[in-house]
Every structure is written in C-alpha cells, then in structure tokens.
Amino acid sequence: MFFRLLMESFRRQRRRKLLAGIAILLGTTAVTAMLALATTIGDRIHKELAVYGANIVVYPKTDLLDVKIGGVDVKPATGGSYLKESDLAKLRTIFWGNNITGISPELPVQVDATAPSGETLHANGLGLWFDHALTEDAHAQRMGAPALHPWWKLQGIWPHDSDAVVGAGLAAKWKLRIGDRLPVTLSTANGVTSGDARSFALRVSGIVSTGDKTEEQILLPLAMAQTISGLPGAVWRVEVSARTKPEDAFARKDPETLSPKDHDRWYCSPYANSIAFQIREAIPGAQAEQVRRVEQSEGTVLQRISGLMWLVSAAALLAAGFAVSAAMATAILERRGEIGLMRSLGASRSAIALLFYAETGLLAVFAGVVGYLLGSGLAAWLGARIFAGDGGAAEAVLNPVLLPVVVALALAVSIAGSTPSIRSALRMDPSAILRADA
Numbered sequence: 001m002f003f004r005l006l007m008e009s010f011r012r013q014r015r016r017k018l019l020a021g022i023a024i025l026l027g028t029t030a031v032t033a034m035l036a037l038a039t040t041i042g043d044r045i046h047k048e049l050a051v052y053g054a055n056i057v058v059y060p061k062t063d064l065l066d067v068k069i070g071g072v073d074v075k076p077a078t079g080g081s082y083l084k085e086s087d088l089a090k091l092r093t094i095f096w097g098n099n100i101t102g103i104s105p106e107l108p109v110q111v112d113a114t115a116p117s118g119e120t121l122h123a124n125g126l127g128l129w130f131d132h133a134l135t136e137d138a139h140a141q142r143m144g145a146p147a148l149h150p151w152w153k154l155q156g157i158w159p160h161d162s163d164a165v166v167g168a169g170l171a172a173k174w175k176l177r178i179g180d181r182l183p184v185t186l187s188t189a190n191g192v193t194s195g196d197a198r199s200f201a202l203r204v205s206g207i208v209s210t211g212d213k214t215e216e217q218i219l220l221p222l223a224m225a226q227t228i229s230g231l232p233g234a235v236w237r238v239e240v241s242a243r244t245k246p247e248d249a250f251a252r253k254d255p256e257t258l259s260p261k262d263h264d265r266w267y268c269s270p271y272a273n274s275i276a277f278q279i280r281e282a283i284p285g286a287q288a289e290q291v292r293r294v295e296q297s298e299g300t301v302l303q304r305i306s307g308l309m310w311l312v313s314a315a316a317l318l319a320a321g322f323a324v325s326a327a328m329a330t331a332i333l334e335r336r337g338e339i340g341l342m343r344s345l346g347a348s349r350s351a352i353a354l355l356f357y358a359e360t361g362l363l364a365v366f367a368g369v370v371g372y373l374l375g376s377g378l379a380a381w382l383g384a385r386i387f388a389g390d391g392g393a394a395e396a397v398l399n400p401v402l403l404p405v406v407v408a409l410a411l412a413v414s415i416a417g418s419t420p421s422i423r424s425a426l427r428m429d430p431s432a433i434l435r436a437d438a
Contacts (some may be wrong), residue, residue, distance in 0.1 A: 017363060020327035020414075024367035025374070027320025028410050032317075032375020034309040037383060037400050040215070052238035054102065054291060058083070061287040082107075082234035086221070089134050096270050096277040101141075102148040102241035104129060107225045107234060113218070114183040115174040123170065123184075125218040127225020145219075146197045148241055149210065157207025159221055163205035167215035171207045180204045182218075240279070240288075240421060244272045252394075275292065319415050324417030328360065332425045336400040339425055349426045356422045360414045370412030372403050388424050 060081040083105075091100055107127035114120050129144035129230060156178045159165050176182065182202045202218070209215060226232050245251070245265050251271040255263055266276055272290035279288040332339070342352055376398045 015271045016327055016331045017359075017437075020324050020360075021363050021367045023320045023327070024364055024410050024414060025371045027316045027413060028406050029375040029378060029411060030316035030372025030400060031313045031371050031380040032406050034313045035405065036376055036379035036399055038306065038309055039402075040400060054104070054241045055244065055272055056240040056242055056279070056288055056290050057284065058238040058240060058279055058286050058288045059236070061285050082231060082236055083238065083283060083286055085233045085235045087286075088238065090233070090282040092134055093283050094275070095268065096242065096275050096278060099243040099270055099275065100240060101318040102239075103134070103143040104145045104239040105222060105235040106237045106239070107222060107229065107231065108236060109220070109225050109229050111218070111228075112185045113174075114185075116176065116180065117174075118271060120185075121205060123218055124216065125164075125184075125220050126266030127220045127229075128212070129222055130160070132222075147301075148239055151211070153209040154206050155202075155208075155432070158221065159205045162200070162224065163221075164277040165201040165206040165208050165215050165219040167219070168202050168207055168209040169215035170217065171204075176204055176207070178204055178206060184218075188294065197207070215412075242272070242275050243270065244275065245270045247271060247273070303370060317409065320410075322418040324360070324414050325420060328356075329421040330417040332421045333358070339428065352424055353426060356418065357415065360418045361411060364410040365416035366391045366405055369403070369409040371410065372406045375406070376402075402432060 001057060032421065060083055062081040063316060084438075085105060088103060088105060091097060091103060105128070109125035111121055111123050111125050113123045132143050133140040134143060145159060146154070154165070157163075158163070164182065166174075166182075170176070180203070184202055185199045198239075200221070208219065220228075226234055250266065251269070251273050253266065255266055255277060258266055267277070276288035276290055280286055297365060339352060343349075366381075
C-alpha cells in the first residue's frame with residue numbers, strides 16, 4: 001500500500017513534482033560544476049600564472065656569505081660556488097616531489113664572440129636545460145627553460161650539441177640569422193678567468209624573444225656550458241615551479257620553533273616555504289627560497305576565485321531549498337483531504353511523514369544524479385572557456401567521488417525545504433480537514 005500511494009503521488013502531481021525536480025536539478029548542476037572546478041582550480045591557476053616564472057629559486061648557500069678585503073666586496077658575481085647537477089634528481093624524492101612541475105638549472109658563461117661584421121664583442125652566455133628528463137623513465141616529464149617560461153617565443157628550434165639560441169636583441173645587434181656560425185672565444189667563466197682562451201663555433205639554431213635581459217644573451221645547452229667553462233656537472237642557480245597552497249600565517253612560521261605536532265603539519269602542507277625547506281634538506285649546500293611575487297599572486301587569485309565559487313554554490317542550494325519548500329507547501333495544501341483521510345483511518349504521523357519524505361527523497365536522488373552529469377559537462381565547458389591553458393577544448397572532469405556528495409546535498413536540501421510544510425500538515429486536525437472538504 002505504501003509504495004502504491006508513493007507511485008500515485010508522482011502520477012497525480014506530475015507538474016508539482018516536475019517543478020520541484022527542476023529546482024533541485026538546477027541547484028545540483030551549479031554545485032557540481034563549482035565542485036568539479038574546485039578540484040582542479042589549483043592546477044589550472046598554477047598553469048595560468050606560470051607566465052610569472054618559477055615560484056622557488058635554489059642557489060648555493062655560500063652565496064649568502066660576504067667576501068670583503070679592505071671594505072671592498074671581492075666576491076665573484078656567482079660567489080664562485082656551485083650546486084651539482086646530479087643532485088637535482090633528488091627533488092623528486094622530497095615529500096612534495098610530485099608537486100614540482102618545472103625545473104630549470106642555469107650556468108652563466110662570459111665569452112668573446114665574433115660578429116658577422118668581424119667585430120669582436122663581449123657576450124653573456126647561459127647554459128640551460130631545454131628538453132631534459134630527471135629519470136630514465138621514457139614517460140618522465142620533460143624539464144627545462146622552455147617549459148618553465150611558456151611565454152618565450154622561438155623562431156627555429158631549441159639547441160642541442162654545438163647549437164645555440166640567440167636572444168632577439170643580440171641577434172638584431174649583430175645581424176644574426178638562423179643557421180649562421182658564430183665563432184666564440186671563452187675568456188672567463190662566471191667572472192673567474194679560465195686560463196688559456198678556447199675557441200669554438202656555435203651554430204645559431206634559433207632566435208628567441210623573452211621580453212627581458214635574456215634577449216641580450218646566448219642560450220646554450222647546459223652540458224656544453226659546463227664543458228667550455230671547465231665546470232663539469234656544475235649548476236649556479238635552479239628555478240623551480242611547484243604547485244603550492246596559498247600562504248597563510250601558519251606557513252610563515254619558523255619550523256624550528258614549532259612543536260612536533262605543528263612541525264609535522266607544516267612540513268606535510270604544500271606551502272612554498274615547506275617545499276623550499278625540503279629542497280634544502282635534500283640538496284647539500286643549497287639555499288632555497290620562495291619567489292614571493294609569484295606565490296602571493298597565485299594565493300590571492302586562488303582565494304578570491306574559491307570564495308566566489310563557494311558563494312555561487314551556497315546561493316544555488318539556497319534557491320533550490322526555497323523552491324522545494326514552495327512546491328511542497330502547495331502539494332500538501334492540495335492533498336489536505338488525503339492527509340485527513342489517512343489520519344482518520346489510523347495512519348500514524350510518522351507513516352505520513354515517511355510517505356512525504358520518500359517522495360522528496362526519490363525526487364532528490366533522480367534530480368541529483370542528472371544534475372551531477374549536467375554539472376560535470378558544464379564544468380568541462382567552463383574550464384575550456386575560462387582557462388587558456390586548456391587550449392579551448394573541453395576536458396573531461398567527471399569525478400565519481402562527487403556523485404555521492406552531490407546526491408547527499410540534494411537530499412539535504414530537499415528534506416530541509418520540505419520539513420516545514422510536512423510538520424504543518426501533521427499538526428492539522430483530521431476532523432476539521434474532512435469537514436472543510438465536505
């Protein structure tokens with residue numbers, strides 16, 4: 001009898017049920033879209049703000065020391081100290097190693113180059129990774145300067161072996177074109193005289209526009225820069241890009257002053273400071289610091305967008321709750337006679353309440369599942385339109401974990417919206433209802 005009454009209510013009140021279902025559907029669609037975007041918003045914003053460069057920089061700890069004679073700073077530009085390229089693989093072994101999305105080591109080299117006009121000019125060279133894998137895994141992520149600086153515009157190809165890429169400013173000054181041979185004599189390496197001059201020729205494989213001082217430099221493969229400077233395996237500085245959690249007051253605390261419990265929480269949180277701390281632990285003699293301009297921009301944008309998404313979700317659920325409440329109040333008003341008759345025939349208040357809650361629950365489950373599917377599609381569409389990093393194509397964001405969450409929210413909103421009307425119906429005097437309908 002219970003299930004017959006349940007099915008009859010859907011058959012007889014199709015319009016009321018449809019309106020309530022549409023309200024729940026719209027609410028769950030909006031919530032699903034916001035939640036689906038929220039699960040990937042950190043990575044998406046990280047990609048969007050990658051144009052600002054690395055958010056962590058690593059350099060030799062001894063560069064922090066001042067070397068003065070007679071009050072004059074005589075320390076070389078690079079401090080004369082280096083990190084080991086072989087140690088960079090350790091970045092994958094730290095607790096948050098999987099959050100590191102880009103690594104770009106650097107080794108500056110100062111050389112004398114002969115322009116096509118025959119004029120010998122001083123040039124700054126920079127050894128970089130262009131397409132490097134930290135491990136031997138064929139599927140390992142490729143690291144290097146181009147991936148870390150996606151705004152660089154290259155004409156030609158990135159260098160390998162004895163090739164080089166010349167900055168657009170330097171190419172214009174020396175009238176260089178792709179394919180030209182550039183005779184180079186090594187005079188100094190990182191501010192330190194290397195002894196005998198060494199000559200070699202570089203083939204210009206490309207010309208790059210960067211919008212900064214790199215346009216006045218010659219970009220070389222890191223291995224080549226190490227060879228010509230006589231510093232095998234040396235790295236002067238490393239730029240690191242990592243997915244991080246927005247910085248808060250707790251992130252800025254000194255880990256040495258924290259209790260063991262707080263230290264573990266700080267260490268296991270993906271703050272830029274904690275990742276830098278783990279890098280210092282992993283690489284001997286390294287000093288790692290966050291680039292605050294990038295970190296603060298990323299954290300500020302993420303907090304504001306997350307707040308807006310939660311506000312939209314709350315508004316959608318609230319509107320759905322009011323719509324369900326209005327639909328249920330109208331439905332109960334139309335069914336007063338049915339309620340009075342059931343009460344007169346001995347039906348308990350709990351049985352009548354269960355009937356109405358069952359109707360609402362079935363409606364919420366069905367609308368929640370459909371809303372989850374529509375919301376996932378909406379999230380994919382919004383992600384492709386809002387975030388340029390997705391290339392304008394919709395990307396699947398069907399997250400099975402969200403389905404029970406969305407259905408539970410639909411049930412909660414439906415029950416909360418229908419409870420006031422159900423309670424008022426159960427307080428009615430059945431005899432008064434039947435006399436009024438007679």
